[in-house]
Amino acid sequence: MVTATTSPPHAIVIPYPAQGHVIPHLELAHALVDRGFTVTFVNSEFNHHRVLAAMADTTATTGLLGRIRLVAVPDGMEPGEDRNNLVRLTVLMAEHMAPRVEDLISRSHAETDEPITCMMTDYSLGTWTLDIARRTRIKSAAVWPASAAVLASLLSIPKLIQDNIIDSKDGSALMQGTFKLSPDMPIMHTAHLAWNCIGNHQGQDALFRNVFGCVRAVEKCDLLLCNSFLGAEEATFAQFPKVVPIGPLLTGERRGRAVGHFWRPEDDACVSWLDAQPARSVVYVAFGSFTMFDTRQFQELALGLELCGRPFLWVVRPDIVHGDVHDYPPGFLDRVGGAGGRGKLVAWSPQQQVLAHPAVACFVTHCGWNSTMEGVRNGVPFLAWPYFADQFVNQLYICDVWKVGLRAEADESGVITKEHIASRVEELMSCASMRDRVEAMKKVALESLKEGGSSHDNFDMFVRAMKE
Incomplete structure (x- = not known):
């Protein structure tokens, strides 16, 4: 395994190709640079061009943000295809982005003096990104950019199937109503499970297979990070101690720096x-x-x-x-x-x-x-x-x-x-x-973000783990 003892820490950061995912991952990239990392930030070609267009012209011409290198890889969709079709997009990414990301990591080891040493991958891409991290022998962290409660519902899929709350084939509700993942967690509704309220039912089984696959995949990563904070979801973090809160990530606060928007702000x-x-x-x-x-x-x-x-x-x-x-x-x-x-x-x-x-x-x-x-x-x-x-x-x-x-x-x-x-x-x-x-x-x-706060200390722990 390539480690920080032989080269500077170099992270590859891979967000799911939606603005709500790109923004927190780019903030994570900036925070890693603040702690001495070099970052290669991988977007789909489509979103890469949108991010560049929304950036200051001087930055957009180079594709560089200090020690962040912006890289584009194709997502497999044709020009003009509807990228709001998340089912098709998710399936195609695994086929088309995976080999290029693996080649990017392998070439960094063979051809550069700053080889990629660790990966921060969007949880929703974990079915293929974490396999790449394992094959290329780099450390990895899965990043969940939303609430810990929703992540908990994903991690609980095996139990939801066992309790006959959802169907094992496509995740659809077998019972209409509410349930709790633990006595202290909020009441949830079967219709509001994330995979049941994305688009229509076409491709539902494929989407659910990917969601379920991510549950198994994150077992292979070193850390599972969440963009939330302890005081917001204390009962969830108590029930799921493997989920590490590092938020709220300060999205949008870096004035004059790219933050991942797809439209130029007015x-x-x-x-x-x-x-x-x-x-x-x-x-x-x-x-x-x-x-x-x-x-x-x-x-x-x-x-x-x-x-x-x-x-x-x-x-x-x-x-x-x-x-x-x-x-x-x-x-x-x-x-x-x-x-x-x-x-x-x-x-x-x-x-x-x-x-x-x-x-x-x-x-x-x-x-x-x-x-x-x-x-x-x-x-x-x-x-x-x-x-x-x-x-x-x-x-x-x-x-x-x-x-x-x-x-x-x-x-x-x-x-x-x-x-x-x-x-x-x-x-x-x-x-x-x-x-x-x-x-x-x-x-x-x-308070959680200040020195001594829970998210601040968790982020420092994560940085140390990726540098080892």
């Missing part, structure tokens, strides 16, 4: 507008990189933001509406935009900077884990509006466990109405006890 437009707003007055609305709306729900959201009577900053991603047509309600843009309007619409935002701004009062969110952690560590209460995958469990934490947010609830037709949105926003803005709870969580999160 920094000046967002921040200068926020600077002109009163303290704790702005409703911030952002739904991540995957959430899609139909036209009716999109319009109800627009009208709800108008109806709430508060200034709002709304991130309207270019592809957020099915069909890519932003069909705003008649006259909406004229009423809320312009010099006298209360609304600011942008295609993307520097979210960490926005949530840290004193003008922001609440966060209407899809409950992605990065967004959840960013909201918590900035002390901002949530209107929780999940879309898919782990986001339903994250909503449960936000609303029922931590009690730092409210649910956005659909009516009998499945639509979250403008009246409901406005009412929930008003309730959030006026609830002092909820703000006190999220401020208390913020304090715990930040």
